Amino acid sequence: ASAPEGVSYEYMDHYMNKMTRYALDSIPEKTIILTVTAPGFTGSGAVNTGFMRVVLVDPTERSRSQNEIAQQLQKAVGRMQEGKGFVIQDQTISAGGGPRIGLPVQFILQNQDFEKLREYLPQFMEAVAKHPVFQGNDANLKFNKPELVITIDRDKAKALDVSVMDIAQTLQLAYSGVRYNYFNMKGKQYQVIGQMDRANRDEPMDLTSMYVRNTKGNLIQLDNVVQVAEQTSPPQLYHYNRYKSATVSAGLAPGKTIGDGVKAMQEIADKVLDDSFSTELSGPSRDFAESSSNTTFAFLLALVLIYLVLAAQFESFIDPFIIMITVPLAFAGALLALWYFDQTINIFSQIGIIMLIGLVTKNGILIVEFANHKRAEGFNATEAATAAAVSRLRPILMTSLATSLGALPIALALGAAASSRMPMGIAIVGGLLFSTFLTLYVVPAVYSYLSRRKKKGVQE
Numbered sequence: 001a002s003a004p005e006g007v008s009y010e011y012m013d014h015y016m017n018k019m020t021r022y023a024l025d026s027i028p029e030k031t032i033i034l035t036v037t038a039p040g041f042t043g044s045g046a047v048n049t050g051f052m053r054v055v056l057v058d059p060t061e062r063s064r065s066q067n068e069i070a071q072q073l074q075k076a077v078g079r080m081q082e083g084k085g086f087v088i089q090d091q092t093i094s095a096g097g098g099p100r101i102g103l104p105v106q107f108i109l110q111n112q113d114f115e116k117l118r119e120y121l122p123q124f125m126e127a128v129a130k131h132p133v134f135q136g137n138d139a140n141l142k143f144n145k146p147e148l149v150i151t152i153d154r155d156k157a158k159a160l161d162v163s164v165m166d167i168a169q170t171l172q173l174a175y176s177g178v179r180y181n182y183f184n185m186k187g188k189q190y191q192v193i194g195q196m197d198r199a200n201r202d203e204p205m206d207l208t209s210m211y212v213r214n215t216k217g218n219l220i221q222l223d224n225v226v227q228v229a230e231q232t233s234p235p236q237l238y239h240y241n242r243y244k245s246a247t248v249s250a251g252l253a254p255g256k257t258i259g260d261g262v263k264a265m266q267e268i269a270d271k272v273l274d275d276s277f278s279t280e281l282s283g284p285s286r287d288f289a290e291s292s293s294n295t296t297f298a299f300l301l302a303l304v305l306i307y308l309v310l311a312a313q314f315e316s317f318i319d320p321f322i323i324m325i326t327v328p329l330a331f332a333g334a335l336l337a338l339w340y341f342d343q344t345i346n347i348f349s350q351i352g353i354i355m356l357i358g359l360v361t362k363n364g365i366l367i368v369e370f371a372n373h374k375r376a377e378g379f380n381a382t383e384a385a386t387a388a389a390v391s392r393l394r395p396i397l398m399t400s401l402a403t404s405l406g407a408l409p410i411a412l413a414l415g416a417a418a419s420s421r422m423p424m425g426i427a428i429v430g431g432l433l434f435s436t437f438l439t440l441y442v443v444p445a446v447y448s449y450l451s452r453r454k455k456k457g458v459q460e
Contacts, residue, residue: 003048003083005144005235013037015082016050022076023054027069029062031055048083065419071254074136086136086251103138103249105261106283107269110243111276118143121246124272133264134250141246145235150226157225161214167225170212174200240280247282257344258288288346295350302357303327310365319372322447323364329442330360330435337430343423352427359403359428360435366392367443371451381451385444393440400436404429 001019003012020035032055038047054073056066070087077085088103109124111117121139128137152167172178173194181192200209207223214220238245252261262285269279281289303324310320334353338345367388374384410425 001085009047102283104284105250107265108280110245110278127268135253137250326360326364330356330431333434334427334431349423349427352424356431363439381448385447389444
C-alpha cells in the first residue's frame, strides 16, 4: 500500500490500521495478519508505504479459495480513499530463486531521454487502467515529490550590484542545513548546522524576509533577484540496462493469465509509445517468458532424443516416426482437457506435457514392435498392424490406466497447495486417455500405410 507523497507517519499508520481492521473482521479464514507501516527494508525509506501479510488456514479447513479471498480484499482496498493498495498473491515458484512477491505483470519502459518518460508514462498508465485485462496498476516512477526550483535572475542581480555567489550562499545558509563544524561542551560533541528556524522555513515561497548585501553595502530583498517555481519530481530515479526506466506493474482481472497481460501490455506499448522507447519484462512476467522458452526447448530436445534412441533400437527411421505419432495425439488431448476444465498453459501444465512424451510413446512402441514380429512371420502390413493393436490392448490399457490413476490426485487438487499443480495432473490424465484411445486406431493405420511404401521402396 502507498499514500500520497509527503504524508506523515501517523496518516499512513491510520490507513494501514484501517485495512487491518477490515481483514480481521471480514476474513474468518485468517490465522496470522502482519502489518508493517513504513518498512525500512523497501529501500526508499519513505513513510508513505506499508504492507499487510495475511496467512490463511489450510485449504481443507476453509470453503473459499485463496483467489476468492484475494478478490474480496482487493475490492475493499480499492474503495479506501486514503491511499492506493494492491493484493498480491505469492508465486508458487520463481525462476532464478528471486523474490516471489509483486504484481504478476511487470513491464519496463526504457528511454534515454528522461523527459520522454515524464511525457509518455501517464498516457501509458491511463491506457493500462482502461484495459479489461488488468485490475489495478502502479508504476515505480512517480512524479509526486513536491519541489521548489529557485532561479537566479542574473540581469537583475547585476543591475543591483549583487553577487551570484552571495545569493547562493544566503539560500544555502537559510535552507540547506549544512553542517559547518562541531563543538564540545561538558564532554559531549554537538554539530554546528546553518539553517533558519522552522517557523521561518514554513513558507519557502515567501522570500521577502530574506536580504542579501550588495557590493555597496546595501541590503537587497532576496525576491528581487530570484524566481521561485513549484514543481514535482520523482523521489527516486530508476535505470535498467543503463537506460532511464519506469516499471509498470498491473494485476490481472479474474480469468486472465500472465500471457494475456504481457500481450496486452505490448499492444498498449505499440499504440502509445514512439520508436525511441524500448521495453522489457520483469518479475513474474519475465519468469513466465523465460520458462515458456525453456520449456519449448526442453520439449523439442525430448522429441529429438527419443527419436534418435528409437531409431537406434529399431534400426529404422520410419518406425520411430510411426511411434511418435502418439505425441501430437497426447498434446491435443492435454489441450482439450485444459480447455474443458478452464485451466491455463503454465509451467506446471508444460511439465505435464513434457512427461506425456515418454508416457505415450511406450504405447506406440508396444504396437510397432509386435507388428514387426508379425511381419517377420509373414503377415502383411495391415494384418500385422491389426494383430498388434488387438494383442497389445491389455498392456496398453493397464499401463495407461495405472499412470492416469496415479496422476488423478494431482488433477483433483488434493492436498496442500495442490490447486497450482492441478493443470499438470489434468494435462497428464487428459493426454493419456485421449492418446490411448486414438493410438489403437491411428498408429496401426499409419504403420500399415508407411510399411507398404517402405516395402515398395525396397523392392524397387
